[in-house]
Amino acid sequence: MGFRSHAALLALLSLLLCCGSALSLKSDYALTVVENPDGGEEGGVEEEEATADEGYLEVVQPTEEWQTLRPDQAVPAGSHVRLNLQTGQREVRLGEEQLKYWTQEHRRGEDLQASFSPEELKQAIKNIKEDLSAGSPPDAGQQDYVVPEYRSLDELKRDMAQLDLLVETDVQIMKRLLEQLNSSSCTTEQRLSLLLELEYLVHQVDNAQTLCSMGGLQLILQGLNSSDFRLQESSAFVLGSALASNPLVQVKAVESGALQMLLTILVTTQPLLVKKKVLFAVAAILRHFPYAQHHFLSHGGLQALSELFRADGGGVLRTRIVTMLYDMISEKEMISQAGVDGLLDTSHEERVHQYSKVSLQEELLEMGWCGLVPQLLDSTEHDDREKALRALLSMAPVCSGQYRSDSSLLGSLLSLRDQYQEIIQTEMSPGEDNDYFADIVELIDALQVKIK
Structure with a gap:
């Protein structure tokens, strides 16, 4: 038989096979002819979509090996389907992408098959929508399961009451701290810890005033008079924090002799850390308090500062001293300028009168500060x-x-x-x-x- 006769016979055979397979298949498939590795020819069918419009279809789970496919069976999307020209039957196996991720675990579960009718699928979707609806209340079984997982409000209140929680106010805390600080059995380390807690509390104006009413100011001054420089430093820190912007405490401190005690520490041999905290307390007691400033000058405060300025070779204290002097000068100038507009009340007139007794600049000239301050440049x-x-x-x-x-x-x-x-x-x-x-x-x- 010639070449043309073979070609014509092959074309006729392919046409008959395509027509026959189209009539026998229930689902729509795209058929392709592929080379048979065994030497024959087969039609390779790549599935585009498995339909179940004509009723129940059993879904076959393909594997990596070719398996025969019956007419009443469907395959998942992505599977590779072919028509074996030697047997005339359809065969299916995993597609190329599926084969890429095929594992032994999948092979062990290849016997499991799932078959669902269209009605079963529709009912399952309907049930899911009903379960997800916001207004659907839980059934009795769910309520019986959920309620035991939570405790009632009465039970929670009862348990909290059994804890016997004690919430201390700032006043109660300060009272407890002062009692411990005044105890003879209190060690130095404990006193330092107590003073640190007090310093945190007295930043509030009310707490600092309460500290004075409880007699705490005297305990702080005792710490200033201690031979332990650590207690001196911590006590000066607490005192300065309590004095800051608190006129009532400023008055109590001056009346208690705190200013003289602070000046004494400045002129005696003390560690630098102690003098820094003492300067902090001195600046706090003098700020916006002309009576204390007059008291400071009359008790040799500028002389004490000048000696401290000259002795401070490192310059750590010099800036603090000069800043304190500048603040005192500026306060008096601001009070004097405020009276230029003529709108003076009784309290302002009293403050002007008090500041008039503070001859700060004249004493600065006498104490040699005109030559000391330029050294800070x-x-x-x-x-x-x-x-x-x-x-x-x-x-x-x-x-x-x-x-x-x-x-x-x-x-x-x-x-x-x-x-x-x-x-x-x-x-x-x-x-x-x-x-x-x-x-x-x-x-x-x-x-x-x-x-x-």
């Missing part, structure tokens, strides 16, 4: 220089004569001005805020005007 810290310049400006009304004769001060002002001008022009990055350094330059200019 030698610091490498910008903050120290700024505070020194502000203090020098506030002292200018009484110190301008000494400023003019102080060549070291005039040279420092010129050098600092050039330095900060260079920082503003060259070292500042584009868009960076240079207002701080510009303010320092303005302070220098203002001071130079005062000196001329």
